[in-house]
Amino acid sequence: MRVLKKILLYTLLSGAAITFIYPFFWMIMASLSPEADISSLVLFPSKLTLSNYSTMVSKIPIGRALFNSLFVSSVNTGLSLIFSSMVGYALSRMEFKGRNLIFMIIIFTMTLPFQITLIPNYIIMVKLHWVDTYLSLTIPFLINTFAILMFRQAFKSLPQALIDAARIDGCGELRIIFFILWPNIKPTIITVGILAFMGSWNEVLWPLIVIREEQFMTLPQLVTLFVVGGRAESQLGVKLASAVFLAAPIIIAYLFFQKHFIQSMASTGLKD
Amino acid sequence: MSNTRKKIMPYVMVSPYLVHLLAFTTFPVIFSLILTFHKWNIIGPMEWVEFGNWKRLFYDRLFWISIFNTFKFLSIHIPLQIIIALALAEFLNQNIRLKGFFRAAFFMPVVVSGVVVTILWQQLFSFENGVLNRLLVSLGFGKVGWLIDPDIAMVSIAVMATWKNLGLYVILFLVGLQTVPKQYYEAADLDGASHWQKFIKITVPMINPTMFMVVILSTIGGFSLFIEPYIMTGGGPLNSTLSAVLYIYKQAFQYYHMGYSATLGVFFAFLIVLVVIVQKRYIEKDI
Structure with a gap:
């Protein structure tokens, strides 16, 4: 019972932590990925690129x-x-x-x-x-x-x-x-x-x-x-x-x- | 000489505040009240219109919609915030490892600009390929028009705002929870109280000051709702996310109705103070 409670506690806290961290991770990855990859991006893009940043700097x-x-x-x-x-x-x-x-x-x-x-x-x-x-x-x-x-x-x-x-x-x-x-x-x-x-x-x-x-x-x-x-x-x-x-x-x-x-x-x- | 100096010194020290007070608070408040009786586009001369602005305010459907939207935002944002923040604070207050990590993770969006959070969530909420809709589809549900459905758009913004501010309130509740004397729980343990009973009967009443503070802080914050709808929806769809501050901003800086937007500002400020007083009356309890 005690162990079960602990597991539940950690699961909930980890779930919450992911909810807070994942969007930032996604944002960073999306900013480094080719435009075509963003619509299907979950974790990592097919290749990393800085082109979004260079476009930003030029604009x-x-x-x-x-x-x-x-x-x-x-x-x-x-x-x-x-x-x-x-x-x-x-x-x-x-x-x-x-x-x-x-x-x-x-x-x-x-x-x-x-x-x-x-x-x-x-x-x-x-x-x-x-x-x-x-x-x-x-x-x-x-x-x-x-x-x-x-x-x-x-x-x-x-x-x-x-x-x-x-x-x-x-x-x-x-x-x-x-x-x-x-x-x-x-x-x-x-x-x-x-x-x-x-x-x-x-x-x-x-x-x-x-x-x-x-x-x-x-x-x-x-x-x-x-x-x-x-x-x-x-x-x-x-x-x-x-x-x-x-x-x-x-x-x-x-x-x-x-x-x-x-x-x-x-x-x-x-x-x- | 040194005696006069001693007498004058305190006033010299507070003078920056007094100058600031007169220039950026006292004068603006008085000027605001004067403006409410004028029509002015800031370039031409001011034109006296008596109660014209006030009459217009009461018949301005869009303004009342913006007030309604703001209250809608608050009524979702505040309860959601309190329930989740209190739950997470209670979890963190247990004897667990990695407490610092969890706390730091929850707090991350608090330090980041609302502009960043809004740009980010605009993508997560995107109808076609947003992360949230992709998740829903992969779980076998249909897509939700997070920002394009007028019934849902404000709810989405309230959820995002909760995500942004939650970490701060988790910390505030955590501080509150740690002030509850341990003996109370020990006494309840002797009586065989369950965890839930202890939480409802001891914790919640004991952290009333924190609760009150959280409600006030998030009310004042919520009434300032601006940049989120400004970036995400521009107040749409169908004005469903037009917040009061966004409307005041538009009246002043898109149409240059200075007198009218000052009137809206004065009225809205009174409304805020009124709401806070009512909250103070009903939430704050002596313990």
Whole structure:
């Protein structure tokens, strides 16, 4: 009975694991196979070819889009880590009038659905002439309320003695944050960093709205427009190649830092 | 000098947030409300139309269809997600080997862009030679019009979205399951409770906070449904997968009805908040 139960358990779990892994495997194989093989592809194609990838490279500026995505995501992650730390530090470690009010505003704005600000934010971008520039992809994302709350929580948990000792040594507040406190809250930095990077990397609605010129398009946007816009000429292999290209950087990062990814994402649920 | 500096410093530190708040939240919300009373194509001047946009909204059949579709998506996606995620989390919480592998496998689609998942599933769902239909045919069933049958298309998208997000909710449930005190199960064992009884009577009530969180997160996520129908179906067939955000997007960026689409956005945002409040009222319990 016990053994039977175990077998059933492993069968179910393995079945589920296959359901999650097989589609990715199929996608990679399909992107490497001749167009004619895709419609009957189960495991491996009759021969492996890179022609889908070369077609993709010749049709869209995918290298440029990769650069744009890496650039935008890095800037957004780096700067939002810095700004959110500063705000989080002030909210947890400094006394000033309006502190609780700001905290409550942050909580309130987090409940505000983005659908209400989407159109006006687009209009702001138009009026500032930020459409088709990197500014529209970065400036609105430099502050992240979730990150502020994470940093506030992390700084709160550190002993006051750490800060006092640094003050006696003559450190300013910014030095305290980035040189004294940051080394003590590495898990929070990793979590916020991964979430910010992933959020920025995978964002597609906003780029679709504010970027029309190909040279500024992010990778998910370019791939989306390539697949939807008919330039892939309904060649499945080329479409799938662009999807694999888009997935590869994140999947590779995930394979290396799997635990961090899972922990970071799990913490999105632990807001309160 | 140093005293004034000390007083000003906190405000300097929070200023990036305040600037951002004013520029990208406060102003847009107010501007959104103003826009709802105007007709504007962003190029010409704004034109005051009183409640014209609101009246139009209430008679806009397509908008209500998109709301209905979004709710249809949620009503399939959320229960499916909770049942499967909870089951997998419960399995993983047993004393088994390869736990890390299974967890990592389930989590894979979570990190990948929705664009990738959608392009991939578009092929799996393909009517002629998609993997799913080939499997069905080889098992002796007929083909299913996953994305071309108006009755099924939204169900297909909900299944795909569940596949994409499931790993995250498995992890959240797993964390929840581990917070249930062992003594409760030991006490139930003494009373001779079955595995199923323990699950229903102890586990499910004890993980109510996780359950609540999962419902809220997937509700908010579900209301943002956009890129999946945008890529897969363009909202078709027969508008059966037109989601509310997709409709708002189309009104704004295909027809340049800025005033009207802002009205739709405001109305939809209120609807989301309302649904979340109702869920909070009925799902969240003190334990």
